[in-house]
Amino acid sequence: MATSTVSSIPLSLSDRLTAGIIALMIGAFLVFGAGLANSAVLHDTAHDTRHSYGFPCH
Amino acid sequence: MIVKTLLAAIVAGLIAGVFMTAAQEWRITPLILHAEEFEGEAPAATEQPAAEQPATPDHQQHSSLSGAPTFAAMLSALSPITPAYAHEHEGEHEEGGIMFGMSRFSGTLAANLVTGAGFSLLLAGISLVIGYPLTLANGALWGAFGWLAVHLLPAIGLPPELPGFPAAELGDRQAWWGATVLLSAAGLYLLALRREIVAKLAGLALVAAPHLYGAPQPLDISSNVPAVLGAEFAVAALATTLAFWIVLGIVSGFINDRFLTAN
Numbered sequence: 001m002a003t004s005t006v007s008s009i010p011l012s013l014s015d016r017l018t019a020g021i022i023a024l025m026i027g028a029f030l031v032f033g034a035g036l037a038n039s040a041v042l043h044d045t046a047h048d049t050r051h052s053y054g055f056p057c058h
Numbered sequence: 059m060i061v062k063t064l065l066a067a068i069v070a071g072l073i074a075g076v077f078m079t080a081a082q083e084w085r086i087t088p089l090i091l092h093a094e095e096f097e098g099e100a101p102a103a104t105e106q107p108a109a110e111q112p113a114t115p116d117h118q119q120h121s122s123l124s125g126a127p128t129f130a131a132m133l134s135a136l137s138p139i140t141p142a143y144a145h146e147h148e149g150e151h152e153e154g155g156i157m158f159g160m161s162r163f164s165g166t167l168a169a170n171l172v173t174g175a176g177f178s179l180l181l182a183g184i185s186l187v188i189g190y191p192l193t194l195a196n197g198a199l200w201g202a203f204g205w206l207a208v209h210l211l212p213a214i215g216l217p218p219e220l221p222g223f224p225a226a227e228l229g230d231r232q233a234w235w236g237a238t239v240l241l242s243a244a245g246l247y248l249l250a251l252r253r254e255i256v257a258k259l260a261g262l263a264l265v266a267a268p269h270l271y272g273a274p275q276p277l278d279i280s281s282n283v284p285a286v287l288g289a290e291f292a293v294a295a296l297a298t299t300l301a302f303w304i305v306l307g308i309v310s311g312f313i314n315d316r317f318l319t320a321n
Contacts, residue, residue: 011059011060011063011186015059015060016186016187016189017186017187018060019059019060019063019064019183019186020182020183020184020185020186020187021183021187022060022064022183023063023064023067023179023180023182023183023186024179024180024183024184024187025183026064026176026179027067027175027176027177027178027179027180027181027182027183028176028180029176030172030173030175030176030179031173031176031177031180032176033172033176034169034172034173034176035173035176036232036236038228040155041155041156041157042157044155044156044165045156045157045160045165045168045169046165046166046168046169046172046173047090047162047165047166048082048086048087048090048162048165048166048169049082049166049169049170049173050169051086051090051218051219051220051221051295052078052082052086052090052218052294052295052298052299053173053208053209053218053295053299054209054212054213054216054217054218054219054295054296054299055235056216056219056225056228056231056232056234056235057228057232058225058228
Protein backbone atom coordinates (compact mmCIF):
# COMPACT_ATOMS: atom_id res chain seq x y z
CA MET A 1 0.00 0.00 0.00
CA ALA A 2 2.43 2.60 1.23
CA THR A 3 5.42 1.44 -0.79
CA SER A 4 6.61 3.98 -3.30
CA THR A 5 7.86 2.18 -6.33
CA VAL A 6 9.84 3.98 -8.99
CA SER A 7 7.44 4.24 -11.86
CA SER A 8 6.70 6.57 -14.70
CA ILE A 9 3.19 6.93 -13.34
CA PRO A 10 3.21 7.84 -9.65
CA LEU A 11 -0.23 6.45 -8.92
CA SER A 12 -1.19 2.94 -7.95
CA LEU A 13 -3.29 1.05 -10.47
CA SER A 14 -6.58 1.61 -8.71
CA ASP A 15 -5.80 5.29 -8.08
CA ARG A 16 -4.81 5.64 -11.70
CA LEU A 17 -8.05 4.12 -12.93
CA THR A 18 -10.10 6.17 -10.47
CA ALA A 19 -8.39 9.40 -11.50
CA GLY A 20 -8.70 8.46 -15.16
CA ILE A 21 -12.40 7.70 -14.98
CA ILE A 22 -13.13 10.84 -12.96
CA ALA A 23 -11.14 12.88 -15.48
CA LEU A 24 -13.03 11.31 -18.38
CA MET A 25 -16.40 11.98 -16.78
CA ILE A 26 -15.70 15.61 -15.84
CA GLY A 27 -14.05 16.23 -19.20
CA ALA A 28 -16.96 14.78 -21.15
CA PHE A 29 -19.39 16.83 -19.06
CA LEU A 30 -17.49 20.07 -19.72
CA VAL A 31 -17.08 19.43 -23.43
CA PHE A 32 -20.74 18.46 -23.75
CA GLY A 33 -21.86 21.57 -21.87
CA ALA A 34 -19.73 23.98 -23.86
CA GLY A 35 -20.03 22.24 -27.18
CA LEU A 36 -23.23 20.28 -27.63
CA ALA A 37 -25.83 21.05 -24.96
CA ASN A 38 -29.08 22.22 -26.44
CA SER A 39 -29.58 25.30 -24.29
CA ALA A 40 -30.06 28.71 -25.87
CA VAL A 41 -28.00 30.50 -23.22
CA LEU A 42 -25.13 28.03 -23.43
CA HIS A 43 -25.37 28.13 -27.20
CA ASP A 44 -25.16 31.89 -27.45
CA THR A 45 -22.37 32.21 -24.92
CA ALA A 46 -20.27 29.53 -26.58
CA HIS A 47 -21.37 30.41 -30.11
CA ASP A 48 -18.01 31.31 -31.66
CA THR A 49 -16.25 28.54 -29.78
CA ARG A 50 -18.74 25.99 -31.05
CA HIS A 51 -18.27 27.08 -34.62
CA SER A 52 -14.51 27.17 -34.44
CA TYR A 53 -14.25 23.73 -32.86
CA GLY A 54 -16.61 22.39 -35.50
CA PHE A 55 -19.14 21.10 -32.99
CA PRO A 56 -22.42 20.31 -34.70
CA CYS A 57 -24.64 22.59 -32.65
CA HIS A 58 -27.24 24.19 -34.91
CA MET B 59 -2.73 12.63 -5.59
CA ILE B 60 -5.87 12.09 -7.63
CA VAL B 61 -6.87 15.69 -7.05
CA LYS B 62 -3.39 16.86 -8.02
CA THR B 63 -3.59 14.88 -11.25
CA LEU B 64 -6.95 16.37 -12.10
CA LEU B 65 -5.79 19.88 -11.23
CA ALA B 66 -2.75 19.50 -13.47
CA ALA B 67 -5.00 18.61 -16.38
CA ILE B 68 -7.37 21.49 -15.66
CA VAL B 69 -4.53 24.02 -15.48
CA ALA B 70 -3.13 22.78 -18.80
CA GLY B 71 -6.61 23.05 -20.33
CA LEU B 72 -7.10 26.61 -19.10
CA ILE B 73 -3.75 27.67 -20.56
CA ALA B 74 -4.62 26.08 -23.88
CA GLY B 75 -8.07 27.72 -23.74
CA VAL B 76 -6.53 31.17 -23.37
CA PHE B 77 -4.25 30.41 -26.29
CA MET B 78 -7.22 29.20 -28.35
CA THR B 79 -9.10 32.42 -27.66
CA ALA B 80 -6.22 34.46 -29.05
CA ALA B 81 -6.02 32.24 -32.13
CA GLN B 82 -9.79 32.50 -32.64
CA GLU B 83 -9.87 36.25 -32.35
CA TRP B 84 -7.16 36.40 -34.97
CA ARG B 85 -8.34 33.84 -37.52
CA ILE B 86 -11.88 32.67 -36.76
CA THR B 87 -14.09 35.41 -35.36
CA PRO B 88 -13.69 37.78 -38.34
CA LEU B 89 -14.91 35.01 -40.64
CA ILE B 90 -17.88 34.19 -38.39
CA LEU B 91 -18.89 37.87 -38.27
CA HIS B 92 -18.57 38.13 -42.03
CA ALA B 93 -20.69 35.02 -42.55
CA GLU B 94 -23.39 36.22 -40.16
CA GLU B 95 -24.04 39.12 -42.52
CA PHE B 96 -25.16 36.61 -45.13
CA GLU B 97 -26.98 34.28 -42.81
CA GLY B 98 -30.53 33.72 -44.06
CA GLU B 99 -32.78 34.58 -41.15
CA ALA B 100 -30.15 35.68 -38.73
CA PRO B 101 -31.50 37.68 -35.84
CA ALA B 102 -27.88 38.66 -35.32
CA ALA B 103 -28.40 41.25 -38.03
CA THR B 104 -30.19 43.56 -35.60
CA GLU B 105 -27.00 45.44 -35.22
CA GLN B 106 -24.78 45.84 -38.22
CA PRO B 107 -21.09 45.51 -37.35
CA ALA B 108 -20.42 48.47 -39.58
CA ALA B 109 -16.92 49.01 -38.35
CA GLU B 110 -15.74 45.66 -39.64
CA GLN B 111 -17.52 45.56 -42.98
CA PRO B 112 -18.55 49.00 -44.09
CA ALA B 113 -19.82 48.30 -47.60
CA THR B 114 -21.18 44.78 -47.66
CA PRO B 115 -24.40 44.09 -49.51
CA ASP B 116 -26.59 42.64 -46.87
CA HIS B 117 -29.89 40.87 -46.61
CA GLN B 118 -30.87 42.32 -43.33
CA GLN B 119 -33.81 40.65 -41.71
CA HIS B 120 -35.90 42.07 -38.97
CA SER B 121 -36.21 39.88 -35.97
CA SER B 122 -38.06 39.95 -32.74
CA LEU B 123 -35.15 41.81 -31.27
CA SER B 124 -35.00 44.64 -33.78
CA GLY B 125 -37.74 46.44 -31.92
CA ALA B 126 -35.62 46.79 -28.86
CA PRO B 127 -33.08 49.49 -29.65
CA THR B 128 -32.27 50.16 -26.02
CA PHE B 129 -31.38 46.55 -25.47
CA ALA B 130 -29.21 46.58 -28.57
CA ALA B 131 -27.56 49.80 -27.47
CA MET B 132 -26.88 48.28 -24.07
CA LEU B 133 -25.28 45.27 -25.68
CA SER B 134 -23.19 47.33 -28.02
CA ALA B 135 -21.96 49.31 -25.04
CA LEU B 136 -20.80 46.08 -23.47
CA SER B 137 -19.28 44.69 -26.61
CA PRO B 138 -17.89 45.92 -29.87
CA ILE B 139 -19.40 42.89 -31.55
CA THR B 140 -22.95 41.73 -32.03
CA PRO B 141 -23.91 38.92 -29.70
CA ALA B 142 -24.80 35.81 -31.58
CA TYR B 143 -28.44 35.12 -31.07
CA ALA B 144 -30.02 31.76 -31.47
CA HIS B 145 -30.24 30.58 -35.02
CA GLU B 146 -33.28 29.59 -36.99
CA HIS B 147 -33.43 26.04 -35.63
CA GLU B 148 -33.55 27.15 -32.03
CA GLY B 149 -37.01 27.28 -30.55
CA GLU B 150 -36.37 29.50 -27.56
CA HIS B 151 -35.11 32.76 -29.02
CA GLU B 152 -36.26 34.84 -26.10
CA GLU B 153 -34.37 32.81 -23.54
CA GLY B 154 -31.10 33.10 -25.40
CA GLY B 155 -28.41 35.64 -24.82
CA ILE B 156 -25.02 35.46 -23.28
CA MET B 157 -24.65 34.28 -19.70
CA PHE B 158 -24.11 36.72 -16.86
CA GLY B 159 -24.26 39.71 -19.21
CA MET B 160 -20.84 38.91 -20.57
CA SER B 161 -19.70 40.40 -23.85
CA ARG B 162 -19.33 38.20 -26.88
CA PHE B 163 -15.59 38.08 -26.34
CA SER B 164 -15.76 37.10 -22.68
CA GLY B 165 -18.43 34.52 -23.51
CA THR B 166 -16.09 33.00 -26.06
CA LEU B 167 -13.19 33.13 -23.62
CA ALA B 168 -15.27 31.41 -20.93
CA ALA B 169 -16.40 28.75 -23.39
CA ASN B 170 -12.83 28.18 -24.51
CA LEU B 171 -11.66 27.80 -20.91
CA VAL B 172 -14.38 25.25 -20.23
CA THR B 173 -13.74 23.40 -23.48
CA GLY B 174 -9.98 23.48 -22.93
CA ALA B 175 -10.31 22.06 -19.43
CA GLY B 176 -12.74 19.46 -20.75
CA PHE B 177 -10.50 18.24 -23.55
CA SER B 178 -7.50 18.32 -21.24
CA LEU B 179 -9.30 16.14 -18.68
CA LEU B 180 -10.34 13.74 -21.43
CA LEU B 181 -6.74 13.49 -22.65
CA ALA B 182 -5.45 12.97 -19.11
CA GLY B 183 -8.21 10.46 -18.43
CA ILE B 184 -7.33 8.40 -21.48
CA SER B 185 -3.65 8.55 -20.57
CA LEU B 186 -4.41 7.29 -17.05
CA VAL B 187 -6.83 4.58 -18.09
CA ILE B 188 -4.60 3.09 -20.79
CA GLY B 189 -1.54 3.57 -18.58
CA TYR B 190 0.46 5.44 -21.16
CA PRO B 191 1.93 8.59 -19.58
CA LEU B 192 1.61 11.98 -21.21
CA THR B 193 5.01 13.66 -20.98
CA LEU B 194 6.74 16.69 -22.43
CA ALA B 195 8.50 14.41 -24.92
CA ASN B 196 5.30 12.92 -26.34
CA GLY B 197 2.89 15.76 -25.54
CA ALA B 198 2.75 17.13 -29.08
CA LEU B 199 1.92 13.66 -30.41
CA TRP B 200 -0.83 13.21 -27.82
CA GLY B 201 -2.22 16.56 -28.92
CA ALA B 202 -2.00 15.66 -32.60
CA PHE B 203 -3.91 12.43 -31.99
CA GLY B 204 -6.55 14.34 -30.04
CA TRP B 205 -6.93 16.67 -32.99
CA LEU B 206 -7.21 13.76 -35.42
CA ALA B 207 -9.90 12.09 -33.34
CA VAL B 208 -11.96 15.14 -32.42
CA HIS B 209 -11.46 17.40 -35.40
CA LEU B 210 -9.88 16.12 -38.58
CA LEU B 211 -11.55 12.73 -38.86
CA PRO B 212 -15.08 14.00 -38.02
CA ALA B 213 -14.45 16.96 -40.36
CA ILE B 214 -14.18 14.56 -43.30
CA GLY B 215 -17.92 13.96 -42.96
CA LEU B 216 -19.02 17.18 -41.25
CA PRO B 217 -16.66 20.02 -42.11
CA PRO B 218 -16.56 22.96 -39.67
CA GLU B 219 -19.50 25.11 -40.64
CA LEU B 220 -20.06 28.84 -40.64
CA PRO B 221 -23.31 30.41 -39.44
CA GLY B 222 -25.81 30.23 -42.30
CA PHE B 223 -24.48 27.03 -43.81
CA PRO B 224 -26.96 24.36 -44.82
CA ALA B 225 -26.87 21.33 -42.56
CA ALA B 226 -28.76 18.14 -41.90
CA GLU B 227 -30.90 17.43 -38.84
CA LEU B 228 -29.04 18.48 -35.68
CA GLY B 229 -29.64 15.29 -33.72
CA ASP B 230 -28.36 13.13 -36.58
CA ARG B 231 -25.23 15.21 -36.94
CA GLN B 232 -24.50 15.21 -33.22
CA ALA B 233 -24.97 11.45 -33.05
CA TRP B 234 -22.72 10.88 -36.06
CA TRP B 235 -20.15 13.33 -34.71
CA GLY B 236 -20.07 11.77 -31.24
CA ALA B 237 -19.83 8.25 -32.64
CA THR B 238 -17.07 9.29 -35.03
CA VAL B 239 -15.01 10.88 -32.25
CA LEU B 240 -15.32 7.75 -30.09
CA LEU B 241 -14.60 5.30 -32.93
CA SER B 242 -11.69 7.43 -34.19
CA ALA B 243 -10.15 7.66 -30.73
CA ALA B 244 -10.46 3.90 -30.22
CA GLY B 245 -9.14 3.25 -33.72
CA LEU B 246 -6.17 5.56 -33.28
CA TYR B 247 -5.34 3.89 -29.98
CA LEU B 248 -5.29 0.48 -31.67
CA LEU B 249 -3.29 1.82 -34.61
CA ALA B 250 -0.70 3.74 -32.63
CA LEU B 251 -0.20 1.88 -29.37
CA ARG B 252 -0.86 -1.77 -30.14
CA ARG B 253 1.76 -3.88 -31.81
CA GLU B 254 -0.39 -6.76 -33.04
CA ILE B 255 -1.21 -6.60 -36.72
CA VAL B 256 -4.80 -7.65 -35.99
CA ALA B 257 -5.20 -4.69 -33.63
CA LYS B 258 -3.88 -2.33 -36.27
CA LEU B 259 -6.30 -3.67 -38.85
CA ALA B 260 -9.16 -3.37 -36.39
CA GLY B 261 -8.05 0.20 -35.67
CA LEU B 262 -8.10 1.05 -39.34
CA ALA B 263 -11.58 -0.44 -39.65
CA LEU B 264 -12.82 1.60 -36.66
CA VAL B 265 -11.41 4.82 -38.11
CA ALA B 266 -12.94 4.12 -41.54
CA ALA B 267 -16.31 2.82 -40.34
CA PRO B 268 -18.16 6.13 -39.78
CA HIS B 269 -17.06 7.38 -43.19
CA LEU B 270 -18.22 4.23 -44.93
CA TYR B 271 -21.53 4.64 -43.10
CA GLY B 272 -21.65 8.27 -44.21
CA ALA B 273 -22.31 11.52 -42.38
CA PRO B 274 -25.79 13.05 -42.46
CA GLN B 275 -25.87 15.57 -45.29
CA PRO B 276 -28.32 18.38 -45.99
CA LEU B 277 -30.75 17.84 -48.88
CA ASP B 278 -30.35 21.36 -50.14
CA ILE B 279 -26.83 22.76 -50.13
CA SER B 280 -27.61 26.27 -51.34
CA SER B 281 -26.45 29.03 -49.01
CA ASN B 282 -26.11 32.79 -48.99
CA VAL B 283 -22.67 32.50 -47.45
CA PRO B 284 -19.95 32.74 -50.12
CA ALA B 285 -18.06 29.49 -50.72
CA VAL B 286 -14.71 31.24 -50.38
CA LEU B 287 -15.57 32.23 -46.82
CA GLY B 288 -16.52 28.65 -46.07
CA ALA B 289 -13.24 27.33 -47.45
CA GLU B 290 -11.22 29.88 -45.51
CA PHE B 291 -13.17 29.06 -42.39
CA ALA B 292 -12.73 25.30 -42.68
CA VAL B 293 -8.97 25.68 -43.01
CA ALA B 294 -8.78 28.27 -40.23
CA ALA B 295 -10.88 26.14 -37.88
CA LEU B 296 -8.78 23.03 -38.47
CA ALA B 297 -5.52 24.98 -38.20
CA THR B 298 -6.44 26.74 -34.96
CA THR B 299 -7.73 23.54 -33.37
CA LEU B 300 -4.51 21.75 -34.36
CA ALA B 301 -2.52 24.53 -32.69
CA PHE B 302 -4.81 24.28 -29.65
CA TRP B 303 -4.29 20.52 -29.30
CA ILE B 304 -0.54 20.72 -29.72
CA VAL B 305 -0.31 23.49 -27.12
CA LEU B 306 -2.58 21.44 -24.85
CA GLY B 307 -0.44 18.31 -25.27
CA ILE B 308 2.84 20.10 -24.68
CA VAL B 309 1.58 22.08 -21.67
CA SER B 310 0.01 18.94 -20.16
CA GLY B 311 3.24 17.03 -20.68
CA PHE B 312 5.27 19.83 -19.15
CA ILE B 313 3.04 20.06 -16.09
CA ASN B 314 3.01 16.28 -15.67
CA ASP B 315 6.81 16.08 -15.90
CA ARG B 316 7.38 19.03 -13.64
CA PHE B 317 4.79 18.56 -10.92
CA LEU B 318 3.52 15.00 -10.98
CA THR B 319 6.36 12.60 -11.79
CA ALA B 320 9.33 14.48 -10.38
CA ASN B 321 8.85 14.04 -6.68
